[in-house]
Amino acid sequence: MLRITAYIFGVFFLLLGIWGLIPIIAPNDMVMVYFRVNAIHNLYHLAIGIIALTVGSIGIYASLLFFRIFCIVNFLNVIVGYYAGNHVILGIIENNTADIVLHLVAGIISLYFGFFFTQSEVD
Numbered sequence: 001m002l003r004i005t006a007y008i009f010g011v012f013f014l015l016l017g018i019w020g021l022i023p024i025i026a027p028n029d030m031v032m033v034y035f036r037v038n039a040i041h042n043l044y045h046l047a048i049g050i051i052a053l054t055v056g057s058i059g060i061y062a063s064l065l066f067f068r069i070f071c072i073v074n075f076l077n078v079i080v081g082y083y084a085g086n087h088v089i090l091g092i093i094e095n096n097t098a099d100i101v102l103h104l105v106a107g108i109i110s111l112y113f114g115f116f117f118t119q120s121e122v123d
Contacts, residue, residue, distance in 0.1 A: 005113055006056030006063040009070075009106075014049030017042045034098035036086075041093050067114030074107030 020026045020035075020042035031037050037045075048070070055062040080089055081100040089095045 002060050002063045002067075002113060002117060003056045006052045006066060010049045010052030010054075010056060012049070013045045013052060017045030017047075017049055020045065029094060034096075035102060036094040036096040036099060038092075038094040041099075044093070064114060064117070067110045069114075071107055071110035071114045074103045074110060077103045078107060 016031065020029075020031045020037040021039070025031075026037065029037055052066060052070075055066040077089075078100055081095045081103065084095050086096045
């Protein structure tokens with residue numbers, strides 16, 4: 001289950017990163033009309049997708065570690081994004097409220113799979 005979820009995350013973030021790089025699909029750097037992105041943000045999504053697919057193929061414990069780290073990174077992203085508002089984070093990553101909500105949802109899902117999955121479910 002953990003590896004399959006890592007694969008699902010990998011495909012989702014890989015597609016999201018690719019989607020954001022295609023101007024006709026993401027006009028004015030807006031993915032699905034709501035999410036503001038830029039090249040760095042898209043590269044972040046591509047990297048997460050590649051990492052998730054890789055750890056899913058490595059094994060259960062690599063997937064568990066991925067979800068733990070990804071959870072922390074997403075919650076930090078939510079906090080920094082919240083304070084930045086609808087402005088660029090650290091001068092490099094586009095951000096808006098929809099991005100914050102999406103990262104919060106990804107963080108909550110990662111929190112569950114990284115920290116609340118029981119040992120019997122991991123084995």
